[in-house]
Amino acid sequence: MKKEFVVIGLGRFGGSIVHELIRLGADVMAIDAHSERVDEYAKIATQAAVADTTDEEVIKSLGIRNFEHVIVAIGENIQASILTTLILKELGVPNVTVKAQNDYHAKVLGRIGADQIIHPERDMGIRIANNLMSSNVLDYLELSDEHSIMEIKANDRIAGYSIKDLDIRANYGINIVGIKRDDSIIISPTADEKILLGDILLVIGAVVDINRFVKKAMG
């Protein structure tokens, strides 16, 4: 059975969700109040409709309440976002994911039962800032407040040494769980694996420990 979603609001964020869900093989109904936006997505979405979703009758007539998951990606018009979410939850849609514009908006959405609240610009800002601060840290996955998996670009200070030589686990309490080299990935490299210049090390551990490794071993 194909997964089915409704995406309301086809701005950059909502539009990108439609594209990617379709690419991943889902069925998607794409909705926007403006026909030009809808025209753009009618070609790729499974279904598309021009509709103002602050009107309960409109939502009912589109059969949206039969979907398991609706994403509300209405932006600037916070009132429309809140009202749409309220109607969806009142009609019993089990999963409603909503884009929030600010803290006030997020708070109201939480109160009226939004199941997942997302701050796309804020989250990307945090990601970018982290990338900007550490030029050797290319990307990361936050695991907890303290722990992350980080992509670290090996420089000439550590190139030529094996993982054993650097004794990373003993010295820093962190672990190399993978190495990106050219177009391939070495999964869970052994301690004998030699690090090459330009390797991207996938390191798991406490952020302070990883940063200590980057500063002391690579700085």
Place this chain on the structure above:
Amino acid sequence: MKKEFVVIGLGRFGGSIVHELIRLGADVMAIDAHSERVDEYAKIATQAAVADTTDEEVIKSLGIRNFEHVIVAIGENIQASILTTLILKELGVPNVTVKAQNDYHAKVLGRIGADQIIHPERDMGIRIANNLMSSNVLDYLELSDEHSIMEIKANDRIAGYSIKDLDIRANYGINIVGIKRDDSIIISPTADEKILLGDILLVIGAVVDINRFVKKAMG
């Protein structure tokens, strides 16, 4: 020496970058054409200025060309974003990171020398769509077109078994590199580690293999 940045445009994205850079210990000059926006960030930023950055004299007088890195987070006004970027590159700022609104915008930014072009809403849309498609996959770090590290929530199908019992590496060619349990993280668990209900497994491997594991072992 502290890292120094200029952030131009204090919308959600730019504002979030200012917050996070400051939190990470950088010096930040925050600039926007609207004084209310600047007032909001004057308290937290190292410096703040109300300025229209499409005016070359204004950029010169603020000393922006002495910074190593400038982030242009002007949104809707694409022309202002392009003109600002052009002036910054002409004045010799070595690193200019710019938010793009669409493909046309990104193309022009590339031509005029922007060093890094970012589509925050689009990238977050892609992340969210991936999260939505696989309810057991909570988050992920894309390593290549084929490989990722994924956070997978252990369900009752695999809880109670050790990593050895499931023989994940042999059966799926993937590896568990960490386990999030309550507030702690087990880094590189041994094969004897028993998986508990609600554990979040950090799995590295080809996405098709990880999905096969999620479907076959957990489905």
